[in-house]
Amino acid sequence: MNNLDFDPVVLTQALVRCASITPRDEGALDVVQNHLSHLGFKCTRLPFSDQNSYDVDNLFATIGSHGKHLAFAGHTDVVPPGNEDSWKYPPFSATIEGDKLYGRGSEDMKSNIACFISATHKFLSKNNTKFNGKLSFIITGDEEKLAINGTPKIMEWTKKNNIIFDQCIVGEPTSNNNIGDKIKIGRRGSVSFFLVVKGVQGHTANAHRAENAAHYLTKLLNNIISKPLDKGNNNFLPTSVQIATIDIGNPAMNVIPEIAKATVNIRFNDIHTSQSLTEWMQNHINDIFNKNNKASCTFTFDANAESFINKQGELTNLMTKSIAEVTGQNITPEFATDGGTSDARFIKDYCEVAELGIRNQTLHKVDEFVYLKDIEELHNIYFKIIENFFSKN
Numbered sequence: 001m002n003n004l005d006f007d008p009v010v011l012t013q014a015l016v017r018c019a020s021i022t023p024r025d026e027g028a029l030d031v032v033q034n035h036l037s038h039l040g041f042k043c044t045r046l047p048f049s050d051q052n053s054y055d056v057d058n059l060f061a062t063i064g065s066h067g068k069h070l071a072f073a074g075h076t077d078v079v080p081p082g083n084e085d086s087w088k089y090p091p092f093s094a095t096i097e098g099d100k101l102y103g104r105g106s107e108d109m110k111s112n113i114a115c116f117i118s119a120t121h122k123f124l125s126k127n128n129t130k131f132n133g134k135l136s137f138i139i140t141g142d143e144e145k146l147a148i149n150g151t152p153k154i155m156e157w158t159k160k161n162n163i164i165f166d167q168c169i170v171g172e173p174t175s176n177n178n179i180g181d182k183i184k185i186g187r188r189g190s191v192s193f194f195l196v197v198k199g200v201q202g203h204t205a206n207a208h209r210a211e212n213a214a215h216y217l218t219k220l221l222n223n224i225i226s227k228p229l230d231k232g233n234n235n236f237l238p239t240s241v242q243i244a245t246i247d248i249g250n251p252a253m254n255v256i257p258e259i260a261k262a263t264v265n266i267r268f269n270d271i272h273t274s275q276s277l278t279e280w281m282q283n284h285i286n287d288i289f290n291k292n293n294k295a296s297c298t299f300t301f302d303a304n305a306e307s308f309i310n311k312q313g314e315l316t317n318l319m320t321k322s323i324a325e326v327t328g329q330n331i332t333p334e335f336a337t338d339g340g341t342s343d344a345r346f347i348k349d350y351c352e353v354a355e356l357g358i359r360n361q362t363l364h365k366v367d368e369f370v371y372l373k374d375i376e377e378l379h380n381i382y383f384k385i386i387e388n389f390f391s392k393n
């Protein structure tokens, strides 16, 4: 391996060329492992199985034996490209055109992993003898899908092996207009409700002998979206209640449906928990259904993430300082909690965690791309963070 292999653009291309659609790996973890082994990291593959999920391979790589411990967390899996004919270039070709590198996973989040590896390479080449601390990579092959056999199990494994982290950077694409102008210090929670209303089937001409499930469902849905749950607070946007599906599937216009179903997804701030929202949903159901014995409503739910916030502290100060030093401008990062969920939710109970990465522009879209200059900039910022982190030892 030579220096060019550690160029962040070349390394991003090598990663994008692995069509690692969850849970397939297609050599992506090998690319990470080969580079880190070359730098002297001890690499441990962590394949996990679970009755509720497909099998997933993961990687934990670490260097150093004492001192402060910095971790970088990321995922090598990507979402499917969709219709490949819609792409300007084949989604796993990692084609560079002008100032852009195209490919599925280029933004979310292979360029970020590449930048951190390449920053580590630069740091170790410069400071090898003076390096006094521990640096680790927590890399999963399953962030985009179930995330059962990924980061949560890696973190449990580190705990069992008495591996303790001081701080962890998750390389999700968080930046907005400039690299480093936005850091995520928490995330909203997510809960989905699957509602089933059961009424009494009948002829639409004999409505008095039936009980229309669709009418009850629409009333319930209307009630739950009629007023906002909260106004948000300093750290979070208002909670968002979204009706994702309404499913009646009635093929006849002259039959009153017996069953009407809906899915409601709620992205919630730290004013709520999945449990308080479950109670809120049950109360709304009770309002409509408790006096009526002809129609009923049941539901199941999937609470896949609670909201969380990491207070600004040493890690965000380190990031802020490093960003200012590299950009030479006074870019003061915004500390945000918006967007979807991320694996930071599995790390927050183990150490201070914050997310910083490339600009959030095209992830999960056709023609996902990153600007080459953004890769350079992020690589420089990560390098400065590593240097500043260990200079304090």
Ligand SMILES: [Zn+2]
Pocket (backbone or CB within 6 Å): 075, 108, 109, 143, 172, 173
């Ligand atoms: Zn991601």
